[in-house]
Amino acid sequence: MAHIEIDAPGTTQLLLGNEAIARGALEAGIGFATAYPGTPSSEIMGTLAPIAKKMGIYAEWSINEMVAFEAASAASLSNIRALSSMKANGVNVIADFLVNLQMTGIRKGLVLVVCDDPGGMTSSNEQDTRPIAKWLNIPMLEPSTAQECKDMTKRAFELSEELGMVCMVRSVTYLSHTRGNVRFGRLPENKKVAHFDDFYNIDDPRQSRYTCGMQFHPYKQSEELLKRFAKAPEKCENSPFNSYRGPEIPELLIISSGICWTYAIEAVSILGLQDRVGILKLGTTWPLPEGLVARYLNKSDKVLCIEEIEPFVERSVMELAASLPPDQPRPTFYGKRSGHVRAWGEQNLNLAIQSIASVMDIPYTSRQSQDLEYRRAAQAVAQTLPARPLTFCPGCPHRASFWAIKIALQLDGRNGFVTGDIGCTAMGMISPGSFQVRTYYAMGGGVGVAGGFGHLGQFGFQQPVIAVCGDSTFFHASIPGLINGVWNQSNFTLAILDNSATAMTGFQPHPGTGITATGDPGKKVSIEALCRSLGIHVEICDPFDLNTTIATLLTMMRDEGPAQVVILRRECELVRERKEKRNPFRVYVNPERCIGESCGCNRLCTRVFSCPGLVWDRDAGKAVIDEAVCVGCGLCADVCPRGAIVKEAL
Amino acid sequence: MHGKASKELQKEVIDKGLCTLCGGCTGTCPYLVVYDGRIVRLHRCDMSEGQCYHYCPRTYMDMDAISRHIFGAPYGEGEIGSVREVFLARSTDQVIHQKAQDGGIVTTLLSVALAEGMIDGAVETKLDEEKNPHGFIARNREELLECAGVSYEPSPVIQAINRLPNETTEKLGFVGLPCHVACLSKMKLSPPTNRANIEHLEPVIGLFCGWTLSHSFHRFLQEHFDLAKAIKFDIPHHPEHSFDVYTPSGKESVDLDEISPYINKACGYCFDMTAEFADISVGSGRAMFKGWNTVILRTKVGAEILDIAKGRNAIEIQPIPDESLANLKRASLDKKKRALKNIISMTGGVDDLLYLGISQHLKEMLLE
Ligand SMILES: Cc1cc2nc3c(=O)[nH]c(=O)nc-3n(C[C@H](O)[C@H](O)[C@H](O)COP(=O)(O)OP(=O)(O)OC[C@H]3O[C@@H](n4cnc5c(N)ncnc54)[C@H](O)[C@@H]3O)c2cc1C
């Protein structure tokens, strides 16, 4: 891991975009950092937490984005610079607080870093958070390189203080997870004193500045907010993060920001259009540096916006064009709206080339489609890579849980189903989880939706509903849904798949683990005690004890009563393995007993159960254990109908 | 080659309400299980040829082929199948009488065979604590006695056969209802692979059967009786009209009309009242001969055991009066006609008789 904390101004380090963000925060002299894990944002806190103590920072993995951001605000209100980082979905979670925080403004620099996931490779969607900045009048910086990740984060703190409001920095997966050279700046002196100044003063009794809805007249604060924000365009106007490269009068003006800017630069150079095409880079995507943009709009009659997810810059520039003086000529706009830029998914160099070539009306065939040799070579390489279908890890307790859930639902026979939640348990919606998860939306959504299904009895609904969430998602947003279900007597079963880790995002601790972000002992929060305090029926099962788990689920489903909880508890195999450093069982297939594809088994283990530790030896017509993959959990021995899989305790 | 497996079993048998819950399709593979009075498919199996489909007594039964295999002759047109002898009999063993349903012939024949070393045990039906029937392998006299008496709910006995270890060399007898015997006869005709050898499973003792009661009847029983105390269930013959539950303190009854809604719909499509593919078929002596059994001897294997039992004075025998035999035949014929009628009303035509592979002539005869 990179040492982002070294005090070596002027030196250059190779950092991930997320590490550079963390470094930027250090250079800004933060005292407080909070986050909720979420790819692609997790490495920011992952980098800060281990060095937090040394750097005199308070660092926290919070149970959700809302409390994370609220806590960071408290630091800001007490004169401490604070950083809160999350993935795009997290901004939705904090939206209510964010809207209201804008009403009052802040005190010391408060920066919200959000990492969007264009293409949604590790997310439930590919939401763009930039429109939120616009909607709420929040200044937003959009870095294009690792260096800018650092520099902009630092600048965002200053901007936040200059404007008296939270400031956003938006990264994307590719940038967050790619290494680039970062030239370090100075680390500030470590002197921070926290004090909340707007406490009640007996000689000056008045409403605190930090309460929204001043005198219950929120519009007064709106006016204040707009005044504060009015200073933002001028700050952006002169920002060094905005720049232009290209001829004085370009045939085509490309406006781009973030990682897409790097694609645009390279695309123009590959197409050899440097003399004809100019590129305006926007680092301050909200508010727009209007004067700067207007000047360049005047120079070209074709404008192409290249960006990821929403046509955000594109629309903002068009709005701006609409307000230009009537005599100024209007350029033609190209981009997502015109179909010249793909409207969804991640952008890349090839797409940028295609977009530019099509607007410039020049023929371009990508190397892949042009060069047969190249294509062959690419295919040959692709074939040497082992196919790795998305699946649960070998030994994963969730495989056992979904196996049990599937069997219980089939046995129950009333077309019951699972409402799912975010995290590893989401794998339950595809084949490794036997497609058991039938609804899947948001953190806490599983139990919330189940609560609704559980009230449809009066309309003839008789299907049992099992809400599934992980332990981390339970703390994040499932507790209110559970309480609501209990209070309103909704009929569902909540299965908490407790693997004692936030495994999906890289094993960040959570309240159930009792360890804090900085590795200090916290207070361990017991899921079962919490659930039992609601006065409901709570059971704890080891999902590897398939029969008990199935029986428990069946009884719970049959019970007509209100919400109940079953905690399917078994430590994440990756955590166990790290701790114990050896396999619990030696597992092997006895070929004499294995009947493989014949009637009576039909490859249950490799065709249905599908743990990657089991492979099908086509020639022998038998299953075999792949010892390199098998972690010796022994679950398959209980699944094999022929007793062909043997587990021997080690 | 039928090219069919569990998916088709579901579609053609279970979904159509023909499943008798014999257990023929369960116990051998991980895909099908009996649960709560249903056959449940747990996972998707993509076999093109499934033994589950093949041996199910409600998929095609080539009656001639089976009959030839067991009796050396095609399926006949008599009312009660292939017959060597029909008579009345009862056990001379008072201990067995205490526990047995009617004349105790079933338990007695098995206990004699066991004592003679002809068998090592028998696949039977036993009731669990909640009085749910399930397949059980009785290997001594005590265990045979534990299985005596009947449950009127379907017992997936064949599952117990399917679960026998491949390498077993035990000689086992078998007791089952006509649908069980039908399933077993299909297995004997083309023995299964990857399972225990079932060819030596004999004698096959079949029970007469009018119908079974569905699983929801079990809930009825739980609501109306203290099942933990029940020691015997009985449906005495006409003119009585009740369902009786015996406990140590006596007999409790409900009117038979309360029971009839629970009759398994699948039994309405059943062609066989007397377990025609068994070695020996046993029913009650009806009202006229309470405490006796009606016995149909069908095969050589059956004859051997009967002879030994007679020789040991384990059973006593009397001829069956003509009137009783005529009644038995009429009842059996009625069941065949009813099944045919129901099958035709399900398929909508006389050309499709679902599972029933009988000759054109027999079909026409029964439809008259
Ligand atoms: C559901 C059902 C319906 C019947 N209908 C008729 C009928 O209509 N007319 C008639 O004459 N006889 C009928 N019988 C048969 C009769 O009840 C006696 O089982 C038979 O007369 C043998 O009596 P026994 O005294 O020799 O039996 P026992 O010596 O008491 O032995 C009883 C045997 O039945 C087996 N058994 C018990 N319950 C079941 C079950 N659910 N499925 C399969 N095997 C079981 C036991 O394992 C045991 O081997 C029926 C039996 C059952 C189970």
Ligand code: SF4
């Ligand atoms: S489940 Fe068992 S019998 Fe079936 S293929 Fe796997 S090892 Fe062989």
Ligand code: SF4
């Ligand atoms: S009748 Fe028997 S074999 Fe056929 S589906 Fe039912 S239980 Fe299975």
